[in-house]
Amino acid sequence: MPILNLNNLDQKIRQLPSLSVVVTRLLELLGREDLTMAGLMSMVGEDQALAARILQIANSPFYGFSRHIGSLQDAGTLLGIHTLGNIITAAGVIGHFPPNNNDGFDRLSFWQHAIGVGTCARVLARHGGLDAEIAFTAGLLHDMGKLVLASYFATDFAAVLTWRDEHDCLLRDAEQTVLGLDHTVLGARVARHWRLPEPVVNAIEHHHNLPEVGMPLSELVHVADILARGLDIGHGGDDLIPVLQTRALQRLGLNWQTIRACLGEIESLNAAAGVLLNQGKEQR
């Protein structure tokens, strides 16, 4: 019997290490009506590593500002609360699962795939008139459940990987067989527990199993995930590709021409987004 299963899921999740104190408080603050930039800035300032990371990202070509941003205040003014909130969410979760862990699960390739999905989602969102910032966050975190499995349920995860290799199947099919649940269910429960924004939680949960009711962000991440796999950006634990649900394309108003036209932009932006993984490097 695996350590993790549907019966003890919530109990096990409550036992997991939380995000850092500052990030947890920031996520709570971001969900509140009385959120102000001043309040946000002063809280971010309490975590120097997070503040440095935000500056690094703001100065990267990912945001393409023409001048160097030297202070957190400038970053806040130029980026705005909405973008800043998304950067904090992304940086907060990446900080919890660093890309350089040596536990047999290639974290760097995982995050490259995650960034690829985030980038695809962002570009497709803009073309479809959806919010590009939250699309990037949702794409980046869509497979969070896999990191939870690899980090905190290593033995179970090893059994899942063995099954996957023996049966040449998708990772989620192996998860379902071995554990009775998959990374979308686990990831969504943990994301909700950590107070990540609800649309992001839904995208984590539904990017493989699209609901009948329209959930644009989930549909977007579904398409972005498949596109990133087709473009061979990173490796999220599968060298197979799931079937694309055509209703996602229809609901998002996308067709092959529009997608094809986005591919160059996606690949360029993806290169710039690698800054999110830089660990304390000086950026110019």
Next chain:
Amino acid sequence: MKDKQHIELKQASPGMTLAQDLLDIEGHCLITTGTLLTENKLACLQRRGIRNLVVWGAEALSPQEIATRRSAAQTQLNRRFRQVEQEPTMQELKAMLLAHRLEDLE
């Protein structure tokens, strides 16, 4: 035949030709494909914080090299799509991706 090269700005030099529209975060076009990169233009991109761009390679690829790369692109996609070949949507997606890959080798 030439290939597109994805390089960092610091590797770019005057005389190179842009092989892909350079866009900003909003998708607005900064410089179009085919533009000759001059000292001034490169300095301008530097100031804007642009780090990466796509240029036409100076070396022409041999027919054998092109054939090898085409074959590699096809093989990679075949492997990725090996369990979904019977789905029409996935056939269309695969064809689109292959066309995109081969376009880089024109």
